[in-house]
Amino acid sequence: MSEAPHLTFDLEKPGMSNGHLVVPEGADCEALSLPVVSLNKGEGPRLLITAGCHGDELEGPIVARRLLEWLPEAQVCGRVVIAPMLNPPAVKACSRNTPIDGLNLNRVFPGRSDGSVTERIADAVARVLLPWTDTVFDLHSFGLNWDFSPSSTTHPIADPVLMAKTLQMAEAFKLPMTLVWEHPGSPGMFDTLAQNQGKVFVCAEFGGGTVSFDAIALYEAGLRNALIALGLVEGKPEYPTFRQQKVTQTFETRRSSDELKSPARGIFEPRCSVLDQVKHGDIIGALYPMDSLTADVIAIRALGTSIVYAIRSGAYVEMNEAVALVARPVNQ
Ligand SMILES: [Zn+2]
Numbered sequence: 001m002s003e004a005p006h007l008t009f010d011l012e013k014p015g016m017s018n019g020h021l022v023v024p025e026g027a028d029c030e031a032l033s034l035p036v037v038s039l040n041k042g043e044g045p046r047l048l049i050t051a052g053c054h055g056d057e058l059e060g061p062i063v064a065r066r067l068l069e070w071l072p073e074a075q076v077c078g079r080v081v082i083a084p085m086l087n088p089p090a091v092k093a094c095s096r097n098t099p100i101d102g103l104n105l106n107r108v109f110p111g112r113s114d115g116s117v118t119e120r121i122a123d124a125v126a127r128v129l130l131p132w133t134d135t136v137f138d139l140h141s142f143g144l145n146w147d148f149s150p151s152s153t154t155h156p157i158a159d160p161v162l163m164a165k166t167l168q169m170a171e172a173f174k175l176p177m178t179l180v181w182e183h184p185g186s187p188g189m190f191d192t193l194a195q196n197q198g199k200v201f202v203c204a205e206f207g208g209g210t211v212s213f214d215a216i217a218l219y220e221a222g223l224r225n226a227l228i229a230l231g232l233v234e235g236k237p238e239y240p241t242f243r244q245q246k247v248t249q250t251f252e253t254r255r256s257s258d259e260l261k262s263p264a265r266g267i268f269e270p271r272c273s274v275l276d277q278v279k280h281g282d283i284i285g286a287l288y289p290m291d292s293l294t295a296d297v298i299a300i301r302a303l304g305t306s307i308v309y310a311i312r313s314g315a316y317v318e319m320n321e322a323v324a325l326v327a328r329p330v331n332q
Contacts, residue, residue, distance in 0.1 A: 004113070005124030007036060011081070011132060014040050016072050021083065023124045028100055029089070029117050034124075037082045039071060044078025045230045048129055049223075051083070051139035053105050053190065055090025055098075059206045060139030063219045074233045083129060087121060096143060107188040126193060135169065136194050137226065139219070141206040148310035148325075149274045150218050150242055151177040151205045152226075157195050166195070170202045171250060172229030173222040176242045176275065177309065179205075179327060180252040202226070218242060243275065251327035253309060260324040262317045263298055266290050270311045270324075278302035284324050285311065302326065 009019035017040070020033035049067070051060030064084035071080065085091050086105060093099045103118035111122025130136070142148045152173040157163040171178045183189070194201040206219045218240045225237040239246045253259075262268060266289040278284055282302045289295040306326035317323060 005120070005128050007128060008033075009038065011038055012040070013038070014042065016040075021124055021128055023117070023120050024113070026115070026117060026120055032088055032117070032121065034083060034088060034121070035085055036129075037068060039075055039080045039082070041075050041077050041079065045135060045232055046078065046133045047080045047227075047230060047232065048133035048136045049080065049082045049084075049139065050086050050125070050129075050136065050190075052085035052087055052091045053138065054096045054140060054143065055087055055092070056094050056096050056143055057141040058091070058094070058211050059141045059215055059219055060204070061085050061091065062211065062216060063223060064139055066216075066220065067223070071227070071233070074235075076232065076234055078230070078232050080232060081129060081133065083125070086125060087118070089117065106190055107186055109188050109190050109193040122188075122190075125190070130194060130197070130199075133199065135200045135230065136190075136202070137223070138190060138201065138203045139206075139223075140203055141215075142310060145313055145315040146310050147270065147274055147313040148205065149177040150175045150215065150222065150240070151179045151309070152222065153179045153181050153203045153205055154201070155181055155183045155191060159198075162195060162198060162200070166200050166202065167250070169200050169226065169229070171248070172226050172237070173202070173204065174225045174237055174239050174248045175204070175218070175222045176240075176245060176248060177307075177327070178248065178250040179309065180250070180330060182252070182254045182256075243273075245275065249307075250330050251307060251309065252330050253325055253327040257303065258306065258326045258328070259322050260284065260300060260303070260326065261320050262287055262323050263300065263319065264289055264295075265318050266298075266316070268312050268315055268317050268323050270313060272308055272311065274308050274311060276308045277305070278308060278326065279305045284308065284326075287317075287323075290316075300324070304328075
């Protein structure tokens, strides 16, 4: 019988504590030590900041780690626990899924203590870090081959009170887009587990395959805005500039109608940019069939008035693969 997942330090200790969340060994790999920092300034909000869930999304781990350069000084109350690298094997391999068992950490919550390594990480996070907190910021980015607007996102939540609180928290990031994202209902998401326990959970989405200086600056500004809104630090929120715009808007996107798919296999070329407004019939991209050069290039068109939230930034796609995601203002 292996040991239970645990922290190497006491979360109740005042001030700054550094240590690890130990994920016990299993049949497939030895024990993992996930770096964790606790900043305990007593009464106030209890916030967990996680990053590195998907190993190919590296903005989150950088921004979470950079918090240590200023947050210990700036924090005025409450408690913040930062776990910048939830899935070390995936981060080291720059892979969305854990290379050891091929699983997506954000699809296996609440995990299993006797499962494979990804399930054991989820179990450790769910049992040791999550119970302690009332708000979670999970820092992601959109992954390779996509261009998209920096966003704070949530999914529709059945409880209207928790939905309103979560949306308010997401909007406090003041990023160009706040998105209520109707998800296909994938089981095992960290969001769903936390929300089912009544916690406010906001997922930030940034970047796009390459870690850029601009994206990191935006990410950091958004996170700071959210910390101000929670009352953990003092200051005035700023609207970060993205592509010459300084706006923040709240949108929703529906899986069934707002995801545009490739009608055939081939190379996708974007014909618009994120945050562009499109109307019915506008061309958002082109698909170049490559198996036969006599086949026509196919125009992919918008189905209605909407804003382009995410678009493939040029990739070989299979038939029915998503190439763009559009969104509409909430309640329209
Ligand atoms: Zn992710």
